[in-house]
Amino acid sequence: MTAVVEAGATDLSADAAFRAEVRGFLEANLPSGWRGVGGLTPGEYEEFRAHWRSLLTAHRLIAPAWPREYGGGGRTAVQSAILAEEFARAGVPRGGANDPFSIQMIGNTLLALGSESQKARFLPGIIDGTYVFCQGFSEPGHGSDLGGVTTRARRDGGEWVIEGQKIWTSNALTANWIFVLCRTGDESASRHEGLTLLLVPLDQPGIERRPIRMINGTSEFCETFFTGARTQVGLEVGGVGGGWRAATGLLTFERGETTATLPVRFRAELERLRDLLESRHALDDPLVRDEFAWCWTRVELMRLSGLNNLARWERGEPIGPESSLEKLMWSELHGRVTGLACRALGDEATTYSGPDPSSYFLCDEPGAPAGSVSSWVKVHFSALGETIAAGTSEIQRNIVAERVLGLPR
Amino acid sequence: MDFSTNPDHDSIRQSVRSLLDKLGTEQDVRRAMETERGYDTDAWAALSQQVGAAAVGVPEELGGAGFGFAELAVVLEELGAALLPSPLFATRVLAVEALVRSGDLGVRPEIESLVAGELTATLALSATGGVWAPGKTEVVARGEREEFVLDGHASFVLDGAAADVLVVAALLDGVPHLFLVDGRAEGLHRTPLETVDLTRHQARIVLSATPARLVQCAESAESVIAEVLDVAAIALAAEQLGGAQRCLDMSVEHAKNRIQFGRPIGSFQAIKHKCANVLLELDAARSAVWTAAWSVDHAPEDVPVLAAMVKAHCSEMYELAARECIQIHGGIGFTWEFAAQLYFKRAHSSALMLGTPHDHREALVRRLGLGTAV
Numbered sequence: 001m002t003a004v005v006e007a008g009a010t011d012l013s014a015d016a017a018f019r020a021e022v023r024g025f026l027e028a029n030l031p032s033g034w035r036g037v038g039g040l041t042p043g044e045y046e047e048f049r050a051h052w053r054s055l056l057t058a059h060r061l062i063a064p065a066w067p068r069e070y071g072g073g074g075r076t077a078v079q080s081a082i083l084a085e086e087f088a089r090a091g092v093p094r095g096g097a098n099d100p101f102s103i104q105m106i107g108n109t110l111l112a113l114g115s116e117s118q119k120a121r122f123l124p125g126i127i128d129g130t131y132v133f134c135q136g137f138s139e140p141g142h143g144s145d146l147g148g149v150t151t152r153a154r155r156d157g158g159e160w161v162i163e164g165q166k167i168w169t170s171n172a173l174t175a176n177w178i179f180v181l182c183r184t185g186d187e188s189a190s191r192h193e194g195l196t197l198l199l200v201p202l203d204q205p206g207i208e209r210r211p212i213r214m215i216n217g218t219s220e221f222c223e224t225f226f227t228g229a230r231t232q233v234g235l236e237v238g239g240v241g242g243g244w245r246a247a248t249g250l251l252t253f254e255r256g257e258t259t260a261t262l263p264v265r266f267r268a269e270l271e272r273l274r275d276l277l278e279s280r281h282a283l284d285d286p287l288v289r290d291e292f293a294w295c296w297t298r299v300e301l302m303r304l305s306g307l308n309n310l311a312r313w314e315r316g317e318p319i320g321p322e323s324s325l326e327k328l329m330w331s332e333l334h335g336r337v338t339g340l341a342c343r344a345l346g347d348e349a350t351t352y353s354g355p356d357p358s359s360y361f362l363c364d365e366p367g368a369p370a371g372s373v374s375s376w377v378k379v380h381f382s383a384l385g386e387t388i389a390a391g392t393s394e395i396q397r398n399i400v401a402e403r404v405l406g407l408p409r
Numbered sequence: 410m411d412f413s414t415n416p417d418h419d420s421i422r423q424s425v426r427s428l429l430d431k432l433g434t435e436q437d438v439r440r441a442m443e444t445e446r447g448y449d450t451d452a453w454a455a456l457s458q459q460v461g462a463a464a465v466g467v468p469e470e471l472g473g474a475g476f477g478f479a480e481l482a483v484v485l486e487e488l489g490a491a492l493l494p495s496p497l498f499a500t501r502v503l504a505v506e507a508l509v510r511s512g513d514l515g516v517r518p519e520i521e522s523l524v525a526g527e528l529t530a531t532l533a534l535s536a537t538g539g540v541w542a543p544g545k546t547e548v549v550a551r552g553e554r555e556e557f558v559l560d561g562h563a564s565f566v567l568d569g570a571a572a573d574v575l576v577v578a579a580l581l582d583g584v585p586h587l588f589l590v591d592g593r594a595e596g597l598h599r600t601p602l603e604t605v606d607l608t609r610h611q612a613r614i615v616l617s618a619t620p621a622r623l624v625q626c627a628e629s630a631e632s633v634i635a636e637v638l639d640v641a642a643i644a645l646a647a648e649q650l651g652g653a654q655r656c657l658d659m660s661v662e663h664a665k666n667r668i669q670f671g672r673p674i675g676s677f678q679a680i681k682h683k684c685a686n687v688l689l690e691l692d693a694a695r696s697a698v699w700t701a702a703w704s705v706d707h708a709p710e711d712v713p714v715l716a717a718m719v720k721a722h723c724s725e726m727y728e729l730a731a732r733e734c735i736q737i738h739g740g741i742g743f744t745w746e747f748a749a750q751l752y753f754k755r756a757h758s759s760a761l762m763l764g765t766p767h768d769h770r771e772a773l774v775r776r777l778g779l780g781t782a783v
Contacts (some may be wrong), residue, residue, distance in 0.1 A: 351580050
């Protein structure tokens with residue numbers, strides 16, 4: 001349906017040359033018959049990913065939109081989205097498991113708000129893997145209500161001393177640094193004014209990371225305890241008291257790219273579902289056909305809306321509350337896709353068998369075998385977290401109602 | 410093409426809106442829907458002659474205004490928002506599409522009259538129980554060359570009682586064909602149906618040896634009808650988009666102004682979430698409807714899938730928007746006097762007309778080439 005793509009927006013086609021370059025890179029560096037990382041075992045994936053990251057770094061494709069002086073590719077935001085789309089289609093990662101935090105989140109925030117010395121120190125180090133970040137935002141007492149965080153940082157000479165606890169820290173064990181939203185203001189400071197975003201090294205006695213086991217059986221995130229943890233003064237991103245602005249800005253940086261990649265990934269997952277349903281003759285059932293058509297429609301609606309959003313983003317219009325609509329759409333769709341797979345699997349879906357999924361957030365990777373029970377079932381459980389993480393569905397609806405429709409708080 | 414900033418669309422939208430501001434108020438709607446004809450002739454004259462609405466998307470060499478189906482979708486969206494009863498859908502979307510797509514040079518004079526707003530028309534296709542499939546038509550034709558007569562009946566004919574011309578699907582030697590029938594023809598009996606949606610009149614027609622003229626289809630009549638039904642589904646989806654947006658606008662306005670328990674009811678999360686849910690479905694629909702409308706002219710091979718997709722989605726979206734509009738308005742929402750009931754009935758009927766959401770999802774599966782049982 002490539003003609004449909006021409007109807008809306010630009011399909012990012014102004015950068016056809018860059019797209020060809022990316023495809024050329026993929027062809028030159030992937031084995032023939034490559035189906036996607038979904039076809040690898042977890043061990044094979046880990047090995048592939050490390051090698052792949054080095055390759056991307058060498059080709060300046062790991063942070064394509066960062067300035068070249070820091071090791072980036074000096075590319076435009078649109079070209080970055082094109083790269084993301086092509087990589088999603090080929091079923092290869094953009095970098096390491098922590099790079100969404102290191103590059104998309106804190107790296108982009110440093111570029112926008114960081115001091116020169118922070119940029120010079122961290123950006124090249126993020127690219128070459130010296131600094132591997134995770135995110136310290138949510139606390140047991142403050143998830144949706146992030147503005148009320150209580151982890152405290154106080155000055156002690158040339159250092160900050162941090163006391164408190166963060167939770168749901170994704171990929172904390174593979175990181176060596178963390179960006180932490182701390183309260184630095186006194187009681188007279190407003191809720192938001194009293195916050196500072198600090199960069200903190202993880203390997204120190206004052207920080208303990210304890211893995212939390214999730215419903216899908218894995219332990220991808222942790223509780224992180226700060227007891228007299230220390231970091232240098234000068235590592236405040238956006239200045240002392242600038243934490244709320246930095247944190248909220250940080251969350252917007254990856255939006256242009258997810259608009260480009262989500263439809264690709266969800267379409268690939270639907271194709272796997274289709275293969276599964278056809279192999280089980282499940283499509284003989286009219287209810288299954290109806291549900292599949294509903295899911296297919298949702299993905300296509302997402303794709304067409306995405307093209308429109310991308311056109312506006314390309315023109316420099318910020319993607320604001322529309323991203324809440326996108327998040328609601330895919331996160332609530334996902335459980336229905338995986339639910340349909342489980343229905344087709346029937347009793348089999350009460351067990352685990354076959355290869356595990358190669359990733360637990362979003363769809364399983366392209367290349368994953370259609371019939372792997374464990375793959376479908378574990379992603380089905382992971383999907384439960386997708387309507388909670390990165391802003392719950394309830395919060396997203398509030399955002400849309402208040403900021404798009406203007407309903408009163 | 411970026412639909413959100415297309416200047417052609419903006420100017421067409423503006424002309425239709427200015428006209429509707431004057432001639433398409435809720436009062437106008439209620440007055441027109443109670444008439445026997447089912448629409449106001451002055452409003453139709455203004456729409457078809459001043460704005461040229463029936464000529465949009467028809468090539469200039471056939472007397473049309475040029476532009477494309479995407480521009481017609483803009484007109485339909487605005488009309489869907491206002492709910493103004495109008496012969497536009499039956500005339501331009503059903504009849505004119507069928508005649509143009511037939512490729513019959515002999516019907517050019519009819520096309521020209523229709524797009525100029527001089528005559529109105531409709532398509533009679535549905536058999537008993539509302540089956541819209543050419544092979545199932547319950548009208549039979551006999552005769553030859555220039556002289557045919559039709560016998561049988563059709564129902565759910567939009568504007569069937571008032572239309573000047575009817576395009577009728579009939580079986581000739583067991584094969585579906587299209588015929589032109591004059592609204593005042595001998596042996597044609599037209600009975601208005603008592604419709605739920607008073608803004609869209611329908612009729613049942615009975616034909617007894619009714620004289621008719623064959624429309625020569627370059628491809629088969631069956632393929633012409635299939636194309637018309639897909640295009641009509643997209644057109645209806647554009648209307649549904651306009652209507653649903655109006656429902657959401659009313660809901661939000663009320664939620665901001667209605668005070669209970671010392672605060673606007675829009676400050677309650679339940680109300681916010683209802684509005685957000687409607688917006689989610691509406692926002693998802695927009696790009697798809699525009700893409701579908703654009704594809705009618707520029708990527709017709711994509712139309713069958715897009716038509717099925719947008720009709721299913723927009724039907725459910727409009728029903729949700731209308732239902733929540735009533736719910737958010739509380740007791741008032743339930744009255745005859747308040748506008749919500751008009752939108753709800755249009756949403757209800759639009760969802761069932763030209764195929765239910767389930768029918769379209771079934772068609773989608775088939776058109777995507779899935780499964781063996783289909």
